[in-house]
Structures are given as structure tokens and as C-alpha cells.
Amino acid sequence: MSVSDSATERFTPRQKMALSVLACTATALAAAPLSGLLDLANIVMLFLLTVLLVAVSLGRNPAVAAAVVSVLLFDVFFVPPRFSLAVSNLQYLITFAVMLATALIVGHLAASLKEQLRAAERREQRTRALYEIAGKLGGALNLVQVGEIVQQFVAGELAAECYLGIDEAAAAPPPWFDEALARQARDSRRSVADPAGRDALYLPLLAPMRGRGILAVHFPGARRALAAQNQSLLEALASLAAIAVERLHYVEVAQSSELKMATERLRSSILSALSHDLRTPLTVLVGLADSLFLVRPGLPPPALDIAGSLRDQAARLAGLVTNLLDMARLHAGSVSLRREWQPVEEVIGSSLKLLGSALGRHRIRVDLPPDLPLLRFDAVLIERVLCNLLENAAKYSPDGGEIAIVVRPAGSMVEIAVCDRGPGLGDVAGQQLFEMFVRGQPESDQPGTGLGLAICHAIVEAHAGAMRVDDRPDGGACVIFALPQGVPPVLESELP
Amino acid sequence: MSAPLPTVLLIEDEPQIRRFVRIALEAEGCAVLEAGNIGDGLAAAGREAPDLVILDLGLPDGNGIDFIRALRGWSGLPILILSARAAEDDKIDALDAGADDYLTKPFGVGELRARLRALLRRHERPATPASPLLEFGDIAIDLAQRQVSRAGQAVHLTPIEYRLLAMLASHPGQVLTQRKLLCEIWGPTYVESSHYLRVYVGHLRQKLEADPTQPCHLLTETGVGYRFQP
Numbered sequence: 001m002s003v004s005d006s007a008t009e010r011f012t013p014r015q016k017m018a019l020s021v022l023a024c025t026a027t028a029l030a031a032a033p034l035s036g037l038l039d040l041a042n043i044v045m046l047f048l049l050t051v052l053l054v055a056v057s058l059g060r061n062p063a064v065a066a067a068v069v070s071v072l073l074f075d076v077f078f079v080p081p082r083f084s085l086a087v088s089n090l091q092y093l094i095t096f097a098v099m100l101a102t103a104l105i106v107g108h109l110a111a112s113l114k115e116q117l118r119a120a121e122r123r124e125q126r127t128r129a130l131y132e133i134a135g136k137l138g139g140a141l142n143l144v145q146v147g148e149i150v151q152q153f154v155a156g157e158l159a160a161e162c163y164l165g166i167d168e169a170a171a172a173p174p175p176w177f178d179e180a181l182a183r184q185a186r187d188s189r190r191s192v193a194d195p196a197g198r199d200a201l202y203l204p205l206l207a208p209m210r211g212r213g214i215l216a217v218h219f220p221g222a223r224r225a226l227a228a229q230n231q232s233l234l235e236a237l238a239s240l241a242a243i244a245v246e247r248l249h250y251v252e253v254a255q256s257s258e259l260k261m262a263t264e265r266l267r268s269s270i271l272s273a274l275s276h277d278l279r280t281p282l283t284v285l286v287g288l289a290d291s292l293f294l295v296r297p298g299l300p301p302p303a304l305d306i307a308g309s310l311r312d313q314a315a316r317l318a319g320l321v322t323n324l325l326d327m328a329r330l331h332a333g334s335v336s337l338r339r340e341w342q343p344v345e346e347v348i349g350s351s352l353k354l355l356g357s358a359l360g361r362h363r364i365r366v367d368l369p370p371d372l373p374l375l376r377f378d379a380v381l382i383e384r385v386l387c388n389l390l391e392n393a394a395k396y397s398p399d400g401g402e403i404a405i406v407v408r409p410a411g412s413m414v415e416i417a418v419c420d421r422g423p424g425l426g427d428v429a430g431q432q433l434f435e436m437f438v439r440g441q442p443e444s445d446q447p448g449t450g451l452g453l454a455i456c457h458a459i460v461e462a463h464a465g466a467m468r469v470d471d472r473p474d475g476g477a478c479v480i481f482a483l484p485q486g487v488p489p490v491l492e493s494e495l496p
Numbered sequence: 497m498s499a500p501l502p503t504v505l506l507i508e509d510e511p512q513i514r515r516f517v518r519i520a521l522e523a524e525g526c527a528v529l530e531a532g533n534i535g536d537g538l539a540a541a542g543r544e545a546p547d548l549v550i551l552d553l554g555l556p557d558g559n560g561i562d563f564i565r566a567l568r569g570w571s572g573l574p575i576l577i578l579s580a581r582a583a584e585d586d587k588i589d590a591l592d593a594g595a596d597d598y599l600t601k602p603f604g605v606g607e608l609r610a611r612l613r614a615l616l617r618r619h620e621r622p623a624t625p626a627s628p629l630l631e632f633g634d635i636a637i638d639l640a641q642r643q644v645s646r647a648g649q650a651v652h653l654t655p656i657e658y659r660l661l662a663m664l665a666s667h668p669g670q671v672l673t674q675r676k677l678l679c680e681i682w683g684p685t686y687v688e689s690s691h692y693l694r695v696y697v698g699h700l701r702q703k704l705e706a707d708p709t710q711p712c713h714l715l716t717e718t719g720v721g722y723r724f725q726p
Contacts, residue, residue: 276554279580280510283602287516290605294523311604318602338584338719341691343698349709350716366709374691380584380719489691494654 013061020054020062021069028073035078043078044099047071051103055110063107071100126233129157133237137244146244147171153237154217158230161220166205166213166245174218176200182214191235203234205242212245267332271325278321285314323451326384330458337381337462341374341488344416348405350379351386359390361399367406374488375414381459382483388452389418389479396422396477413465413482421476425469434467456481501527502616505546507537507563508578509556517550520605524612533557538566541573548615549575551595553586561586561593568594574615578603584719591673591720598671598720614669630665632713632726635704637665644704651703656681660696661704664714664724673721697722 011019027050031043047070055063072085075096080088087093133153140146147164154162163174165182173179178194185192185202189211194200199220205213215238289311292299299307329335345368352364386405393403401421408415434457460467460481467481504526508514511532518528529544531537534557541549549567553560564575577590577598587598597611628640634647642658644651653661659681664672678686678693686692697716701708715723 276580279601280513284510284512284516286602287513287520287605291516291519291523294519294605315602315604340694342694345709346694346698346716347718349711350718352710353715354718364710368709374695378719383718489689491692491695494656 011058016058016062017065020058020066023050023054024066024069024073027070028077032077040078040095044074044095047074047099048103048106051107052110055107056114059114060108060111063111064104067100067103067107070103071096074099126157129153130233130236130240134240137240138247140244140248143245143248146241146248150215150237150241157233158217158219160217162215162217164205164213164215164241173216176218177216178202182216186211186214191231191238201231201234203238205238205245207239207242207246209246212242212249215241264333268329271329271332275321275325278325279318282314282318282321286311286318289314320451323455327451327455327458330455330462335381335462337378339376339378339463341376342379344368344372344375344407344414344483347377347379347382348386348407348416351383351390354383355387355390355394359394359403362394362397363400363402365402365404367404369407369409372407372409372414373485375483376486376488377463377483378459381462385456385459385481386416386418388456389481392452392479393418393420393422396420398422401476409485410482412485414485415480415482417470417478417480419472419476419478424471424475424477453479501525502547503527503529503544504612505529505531505537505540505544505549507531507534507549507555507560508552509533509554510552513552513578516605517608520608521550521612524609526612534560534563534566537563541567541571547573547619548612549573550578550612551575552578553590554580559586561590564590564593564595574619576611576615587720588673588675591671592675596670618669630726632665632668635713637661639666646704653700653703657696657699657703660693661700664722665726668724668726671717671721671723675721677721693722 024047027046031038031046035043051063051066051070054066075085075087075092076083079092079095133149136149137146140149143166146166150164151162154160161174163171163177165171165173165177176199178200181192181194181200181202185204189204189206191201191203194202200216200218203215203217204211205215215234217234289307292307292310293304298304345366348366348368352359352366390403390405397403397420403421404417404419406417406419408417434453456479457467460483463483465481465483467479470478470480472478502525504521506514506517506521506528508517508530509532514530518530521528526548529540529546531540533555537549537551537555540546551560551563555563560577567573567575574597575595577587577595578601579587579590579598580601590598596615599608599611628638630637630639636645638644639662644653644658644661660677663677663680674690674693675687678690682689682692697714698708701711701714705711705713713725715725717723
């Protein structure tokens with residue numbers, strides 16, 4: 001019961017009894033001088049009125065007492081022979097019985113009405129309090145505020161203390177808090193009262209998505225009985241708090257994902273600006289070096305030779321920048337794959353075509369089994385993988401050596417191997433090779449940064465594929481990447 | 497080259513790129529007009545009636561695609577695009593908007609001159625071939641009879657294969673985007689079903705190319721579309 005209820009109960013039960021007896025006595029005294037004038041039936045009415053008033057003002061038990069005392073007083077002071085319990089006319093026994101019954105019923109009804117009224121008032125007050133706290137919780141900006149609002153409510157409405165243990169931000173619990181009971185409440189998803197008599201109630205914070213913590217309410221001292229009486233109020237409070245906590249959680253999630261998106265946008269715009277700024281001078285460099293060949297009158301051959309080297313180096317630098325930017329993009333996660341179903345031989349063909357003269361000194365062998373399924377991949381990126389691998393193979397193979405591209409289905413994957421006749425990879429083989437800036441032969445006189453394989457690896461991984469290296473038993477190395485087969489789309493066959 | 501010099505309009509905001517492209521164009525015997533942005537470019541295209549436009553996609557006053565759309569409103573003159581490597585979507589959009597070919601930065605002068613020559617040659621020729629017979633390598637396509645032969649032997653093509661080949665072969669040297677090919681041959685509902693196109697190009701290569709894995713005529717422009725090289 002709330003604090004305000006107790007204010008109306010100014011008297012102890014004993015005092016109430018005394019008051020009710022007093023009221024009846026007063027009625028008897030007031031009616032005594034009139035006994036000659038009034039009919040006995042009207043005197044009964046006065047007593048009944050007294051019982052009614054006692055019931056309304058003091059409650060049920062005093063009303064019962066008043067009913068009994070009224071009958072006794074009526075008998076002793078008004079019914080002849082007066083001043084004795086004896087009755088001259090036996091008809092008065094019926095009067096007594098009816099009077100007692102009427103008094104009891106009237107008292108009971110009046111007391112019930114009074115109680116219902118009080119209960120309704122109490123309910124209304126609670127509803128208003130819950131409404132207010134719901135409004136306050138809706139406006140809470142953080143978990144600390146939620147804790148304060150709940151604490152104020154419990155202190156104000158129930159004169160109790162509480163502890164709000166939220167998963168994300170739990171403060172140190174007070175000494176009366178029992179961790180085991182809290183866990184029990186959380187696990188069972190229902191409120192748990194403290195059986196050991198520490199006067200606390202543990203309520204799980206059940207939000208629509210999941211449990212978000214625990215609300216423990218402690219009723220100090222004599223108010224322990226209130227715990228059970230207010231369970232439904234506290235459960236409503238707990239669910240309001242849970243919703244507030246969940247709302248704050250999702251606000252936070254939304255804010256952080258917005259931040260992440262903004263960061264991502266910034267990163268990819270920086271990358272594309274960087275890419276533009278680096279590529280423009282490289283384009284100029286390649287173009288101007290190239291156009292030295294067109295200048296009239298023509299330059300002497302040594303100058304043209306230098307111009308050619310300039311162009312080649314600028315082109316290589318451009319390739320390097322592309323590699324670096326691609327790696328940065330792949331690492332930043334700002335590459336979205338444009339995966340399409342396609343035959344793998346097409347991308348092999350386009351890679352060979354793209355490299356063109358760079359492979360001129362080598363024999364290329366393509367080994368494709370018939371009836372390969374379509375694979376789903378981003379052609380631009382897989383072309384990049386193949387070009388990197390073929391360039392590597394050409395770099396480490398002797399002139400005229402064979403470079404083989406071998407495609408084989410292997411379980412749920414299709415493996416594509418690029419094999420050369422170079423010195424092999426030796427000891428550094430394994431996954432380490434796929435890390436950035438790691439090279440098979442660190443002291444090799446071949447230029448390179450060790451970025452190529454790392455990019456290939458990142459691209460293949462983005463396709464849910466796998467990559468490994470192998471030394472050929474008969475000399476040379478194979479780099480093998482595998483792409484998942486999946487279920488190709490149906491191709492409606494054409495009427496011939 | 498025919499008597500009047502072909503005029504090329506070069507729209508590019510980077511002066512150093514304009515400089516070497518101009519050298520290459522003049523070596524090719526072209527007169528060069530330069531513009532640094534879309535506005536000047538459109539004005540020059542209207543005023544000077546050039547024979548070809550070379551267009552950078554990233555310009556200070558807008559996207560090059562806007563230029564293509566504006567120009568295509570009243571002119572069919574060939575457009576060669578200069579674009580950055582990582583921008584496949586931009587290339588496709590530009591080609592779909594009506595550009596004829598593209599070069600990826602950085603590019604060599606040799607590549608530029610080859611593309612330029614091909615575009616000018618195509619533009620000089622009348623739109624419809626005088627003869628219904630297209631020949632390349634040992635392949636002959638008779639557009640009137642709808643027959644294809646390889647080294648004198650008739651090659652059997654399905655109707656779709658034939659339509660695909662005829663469409664590619666009637667745009668020699670030109671990049672046709674996946675979207676365009678799918679839309680023309682299979683219909684607009686197949687625009688997302690790129691595997692049809694790839695499988696049928698594979699069939700054509702099997703039937704017509706000497707080495708299907710290293711084709712000489714039916715070339716893939718990875719991520720963009722296909723190009724028929726006579």
C-alpha cells in the first residue's frame with residue numbers, strides 16, 4: 001500500500017475498537033432522554049446509523065463491534081425491563097436478531113464500499129505514477145538517467161530503495177543485493193522474492209528483443225509486506241525500464257552504424273581522390289614520354305632509348321600505384337564484388353590478352369577440361385588475380401619456359417593453377433607468402449614489392465575461395481586458387 | 497586521309513594530358529580543338545562541328561556522361577572516353593549513354609592513335625555496308641543469306657548465335673556493353689542474366705575462333721562488354 005494510505009489510518013485497531021464502543025455509548029446516552037418520546041423502532045434506527053457511520057469511518061471490525069455493542073446497549077437501556085439483559089416480551093428477541101443482522105450487513109457493505117473506493121484511488125494513483133514514469137523514461141537520454149528515474153519512483157511511491165543492474169552499464173550493487181537470486185530471476189524470466197527474509201524483490205528487465213538486466217527493490221524494516229502487495233506495480237515498472245534501456249541501446253546502435261557509414265564514405269572518397277591525384281601525373285608521364293617519339297625533327301636514338309625507359313618505368317609505377325590502391329580498397333572493405341555467372345575460360349582469355357607482349361617470351365599452355373560449370377565471380381578482380389599470377393610466373397621463368405594455366409574441379413570448388421618453370425618458392429612457401437610485403441626470395445634480383453600475391457589472396461578470400469602454393473616436383477612453382485562452384489542459373493535452351 | 501583535316505575536340509581539364517594528346521593527334525594529321533570543361537566543350541562542339549570528341553569523364557563542372565547525353569541529343573559524332581581504371585560503372589554508363597569507345601588511364605600514345613584511326617575510319621564509311629558480305633580472317637558472314645562460313649565450310653549457328661554474331665560484326669572495333677547486347681538479342685527482361693551472353697559468346701568462339709581461349713575476333717572487355725575485332 002502506498003504511503004498516503006497509511007496517513008488516513010491514524011488509529012491502531014485497538015483504538016478503533018474503543019472509538020466504536022464510545023460512539024455506541026454516546027448514541028445510547030443521547031437517545032436515553034428521548035426514550036419516552038421516541039418509539040423503540042426509531043431508537044434502533046439511531047443505533048443502525050451509528051453502526052453505518054462507524055463502518056464508513058473506521059472499517060469492518062469496528063463496525064462488527066459496534067453492531068454487537070449497539071444490540072447490547074439497546075437491550076440494557078431501552079428494552080423493558082430496563083437496566084437488565086432480560087427481556088419482558090420475547091418478540092424483542094426478533095428485534096435484536098434483525099437489528100444485529102441489519103447492523104452487520106450495513107457495516108459490512110459500508111466498509112466494503114470504503115475499501116473499494118480506496119483501492120480505486122490507489123489504482124488511479126499508481127496508474128498516474130506509471131504514466132508519469134513512462135513519460136520520464138521516454139525522455140531519458142542515457143542509462144544513468146534511467147537509473148535515477150527508477151530510483152526516484154521507487155523511493156517516492158513505495159518508500160523503498162532499489163538497484164537497477166543493466167547489462168551494459170552495471171553500477172556496484174548495494175550490500176543487500178543477492179547475485180544468485182538476480183541470476184535466478186533473469187534465467188527464469190520471472191520475479192523472485194528473497195526467501196531468506198532480506199525483504200527484496202528481484203525483477204528481470206524483459207524488453208521485446210531480450211532480457212536487459214535486473215531490477216531489485218528492497219523494502220527496509222517493517223515495510224517488507226509491501227513487496228508482495230506491489231509486485232504487479234513493480235513488474236510494470238521493470239518492463240517500462242527494460243523498454244527504455246532497449247530504446248537507448250538501439251539509439252546507440254543506430255548512431256554507431258551511422259558513424260561507421262560516414263567513416264567508410266570518407267575513406268573511400270579519400271581513396272578515390274588519392275587514386276585520381278596519383279594517376280593523373282602518371283598518365284601525363286607515360287603520355288609525354290611516349291610522345292617524345294613523335295616530336296619533329298626526331299630525337300637522336302639514345303634520347304629515344306631513354307624516352308622508352310622513362311615510359312616503361314612510369315607504366316610500372318602506375319601498376320604499382322594501382323596495386324597499392326587496390327590493396328587499400330580491399331583492406332578498407334570498400335570493394336563491392338560484382339559477381340556474375342560466367343565461364344572461367346573467358347577471364348583466362350582476357351587476362352592473356354591484357355598482358356599481351358609481356359608474356360611474349362614464354363610459351364603459354366591452357367589446360368581446360370570440357371564441361372566446366374559456370375562460376376560466380378567478379379571478372380575484373382579475378383582478371384587481376386590471373387594477371388598478377390601470370391606476371392609473377394613470367395618474371396621468374398627463364399625465357400622460352402612454359403607457363404601453364406590448369407583448371408580442375410576439386411570437390412565443391414574449381415581450382416585454377418598458374419605454374420611456371422622458375423626456381424620454385426623454396427622454404428618461404430605457405431600462407432606467409434600471401435601477407436603484404438613478403439617475397440619468396442627476399443634477395444632476388446627481380447624487382448617487386450610482395451604486394452601482388454597479397455592482393456590476389458584478398459580478392460580470392462572475398463570470393464569465399466582459397467589460395468595455396470606448391471613447388472612442382474619437376475621444377476618450378478604453382479600458385480593455385482580455388483573458387484566455390486555453387487549452383488549456376490538455368491540456361492533455357494534454344495530451339496535449334 | 498581525305499583532303500580536309502579531320503578535327504578532333506579534346507575535352508580534358510588537365511593541361512599536361514591535353515598537351516601530349518594534342519601531340520599524338522597532330523602526328524595523326526588531325527586539327528585539335530581544346531576545352532577544359534563541359535560548358536566550353538558543348539559550345540565548341542556546336543560551333544566548330546568536329547569529326548570526333550575525346551572526353552575525360554571527370555571534369556570540373558560535371559560528369560562527362562552529361563556531356564554525352566547533351567551531345568547525343570543532336571549529333572552522332574564519335575566519342576572516345578578517357579577514364580580511370582577503377583571506374584567500370586562510369587565506363588558502362590558512358591557507353592550506354594552513347595560513347596563509342598574508351599581508353600583507360602594511363603594509356604600509351606600508340607593505343608590512342610589506333611583507337612582514333614578506327615573511330616575516324618568507321619565514321620567516314622556510310623552507316624550501312626554497301627555489301628551484305630562481311631569478311632574477317634577466314635570467316636565470312638553473308639547478312640543477306642544469313643549464312644556463316646569458315647574457310648569455305650558452312651558453319652551452323654543457332655538463330656541467337658547468328659543474331660549475336662551479326663550484331664557484333666556490324667559494329668567492328670566498337671565496344672558493345674553487356675546491357676546493350678542482352679537487351680537487343682534476348683530482350684529487356686534478360687538484362688540481369690549476363691550468363692546467357694557469356695555462354696553464347698563462348699559457343700561462337702568454339703565455332704569460329706582458332707583458339708577459343710585466346711580469341712582474336714570476339715574480344716572480351718572485362719567488366720564492360722564485348723568488342724568485335726575484324
